[in-house]
Structure formats: C-alpha cells, structure tokens
Amino acid sequence: MTEDAVSISKTAPMISMRNVDKHFGSLHVLRDINLEVPTGQVVIVVGPSGSGKSTLCRTINRLETIDSGDIAIDGVELPAEGKGLAKLRADVGMVFQSFNLFAHKTILDNVMLAPVKVRRIGKAEAKTHAMELLDRVGIGNQADKYPAQLSGGQQQRVAIARALAMNPKVMLFDEPTSALDPEMVSEVLDVMVQLAKDGMTMVVVTHEMGFARRAGNRVLFMADGQIVEDTDPNTFFTAPKSDRARDFLGKILSH
Numbered sequence: 110m111t112e113d114a115v116s117i118s119k120t121a122p123m124i125s126m127r128n129v130d131k132h133f134g135s136l137h138v139l140r141d142i143n144l145e146v147p148t149g150q151v152v153i154v155v156g157p158s159g160s161g162k163s164t165l166c167r168t169i170n171r172l173e174t175i176d177s178g179d180i181a182i183d184g185v186e187l188p189a190e191g192k193g194l195a196k197l198r199a200d201v202g203m204v205f206q207s208f209n210l211f212a213h214k215t216i217l218d219n220v221m222l223a224p225v226k227v228r229r230i231g232k233a234e235a236k237t238h239a240m241e242l243l244d245r246v247g248i249g250n251q252a253d254k255y256p257a258q259l260s261g262g263q264q265q266r267v268a269i270a271r272a273l274a275m276n277p278k279v280m281l282f283d284e285p286t287s288a289l290d291p292e293m294v295s296e297v298l299d300v301m302v303q304l305a306k307d308g309m310t311m312v313v314v315t316h317e318m319g320f321a322r323r324a325g326n327r328v329l330f331m332a333d334g335q336i337v338e339d340t341d342p343n344t345f346f347t348a349p350k351s352d353r354a355r356d357f358l359g360k361i362l363s364h
C-alpha cells in the first residue's frame with residue numbers, strides 16, 4: 110500500500126454508501142442513498158413503516174443485494190460475494206427485533222459459536238471473551254441457561270453480546286426493543302447507551318426518542334426509500350423541516 114492509500118484509509122468514514130439503489134420487483138425501496146458515517150457516530154434511523162429502514166440496514170452488511178451504487182466499511186468496498194464478503198460481514202454486527210438465538214444451545218454457547226466456527230478462535234479463549242461480554246451486558250450469571258429460560262430483555266442482551274463476540278467495527282440495530290415488554294426496554298437501551306459511550310459506530314432503527322436524544326449523534330428520517338432529513342436529534346425532534354417528518358412525529362408523539 111502506498112503512503113497515500115494508508116492516509117486515505119485512515120480518514121475514510123466507517124460506513125460509506127454512494128448512490129445506492131435497490132428495488133424489490135417494481136418497488137423502488139432505496140433511492141439514491143448517500144450516507145457517510147464517521148467512526149464512533151451513533152445514527153438513529155426513523156420513518157414510517159415501509160420507508161426502507163430495515164432494507165437500509167440489511168444492505169450495509171449485504172443481507173440484501175443492491176442494484177447499483179457502492180457500500181464500503183472502514184474504507185473497504187463490500188464485494189458482492191465470496192470470502193471477502195464473509196469477512197466484511199463479520200465486521201458488521203446486527204441485532205434484530207426477534208432475538209434469533211439458538212434455542213437448543215446455552216447462552217454461553219450462543220455467544221461462543223460464531224467466534225469458534227467462523228473466526229476459528231480456540232474454545233478457551235472464546236469462552237473467556239464470551240463471559241466478559243455476558244458480564245458487560247449484565248447476564249454473566251445466566252450463562253448456562255437456555256434462551257427460553259430468560260426474559261425477552263435478557264435474550265436481547267445475549268443477542269447483543271453474541272454480535273459483539275465477533276469484534277465488529279459497526280453495530281446495526283433494527284428495532285431492538287419493539288418486541289419487548291415495556292419494563293424490559295430500558296435494560297436493553299442501557300446496554301446500547303454504554304456501547305455508544307465506548308465509541309462503537311452504530312446505526313439504530315428505533316422510535317425510542319429518549320434513547321435517540323441520550324445516545325444519538327444524528328437522526329436520519331426516511332420516507333419512500335429516501336433520506337429526507339439528516340440532522341441532530343434535538344433539531345429533528347423539536348424543529349423537523351419537512352411536512353412528512355412533522356406528520357410522522359405527530360403520530361409517534363401522540364402514542
């Protein structure tokens with residue numbers, strides 16, 4: 110690598126999307142998305158149902174293909190497939206609304222699985238790291254239980270620990286608390302706030318405005334596959350510019 114290339118990669122944004130378009134059949138779900146997320150930034154994505162929030166997240170680690178445009182993680186373009194893709198995908202952790210834990214494996218095994226199978230890390234080392242992560246999300250004492258023996262909030266914290274076990278550079282969260290009973294929401298958000306404080310680059314689809322204000326550096330408002338507003342949380346929630354954003358906020362605030 111030349112010196113120039115080194116300095117470019119150092120200043121590259123952690124996530125870069127350029128002119129990204131995606132259709133599902135005739136439906137245009139992402140329209141010319143341009144987005145740069147610097148390292149350590151916490152981006153909150155909001156918008157009406159069907160606006161493309163989940164699809165945006167899923168394209169960032171190529172769970173969905175794109176029709177055109179470029180996506181790069183930490184200065185490296187995502188290849189469409191192959192070994193390079195598997196490696197880059199491992200750099201991007203993802204947490205979904207449904208926790209997707211393996212029901213027949215213990216909590217500890219759930220967290221150890223990918224590092225052992227994908228990263229080929231030794232079991233002893235993987236276990237030590239997994240226990241550290243489970244302690245970090247506050248459930249080290251549940252390590253030998255099975256997912257069904259935990260509450261939804263605890264299961265979601267396991268899902269976060271499992272994603273962190275791969276040492277990702279980026280964490281994507283797609284409505285991580287919307288399937289939880291209200292009393293469990295804050296225990297998951299607290300873990301995410303701490304992750305943000307620790308400097309993780311995060312993209313979070315959520316309508317939890319308290320979290321957005323507490324941990325978010327930036328809000329993207331999406332409508333019809335486009336980023337319609339891109340501003341700081343306070344400005345977005347107090348003075349949205351577009352009628353669509355005002356209308357959307359009116360609906361979620363009246364809940």
Ligand SMILES: Nc1ncnc2c1ncn2[C@@H]1O[C@H](COP(=O)(O)OP(=O)(O)OP(=O)(O)O)[C@@H](O)[C@H]1O
Nearest residue numbers: 133134136138156157158159160161162163164165
């Ligand atoms: N696999 C798919 N095949 C066809 N259409 C899809 C597929 N996934 C999503 N869509 C459509 O793409 C559009 C964007 O969906 P997406 O799930 O990204 O929206 P969203 O903003 O996450 O919505 P929600 O708030 O309901 O989760 C929607 O119209 C949806 O019906």
Ligand SMILES: [Mg+2]
Nearest residue numbers: 162163164283
């Ligand atoms: Mg969605």
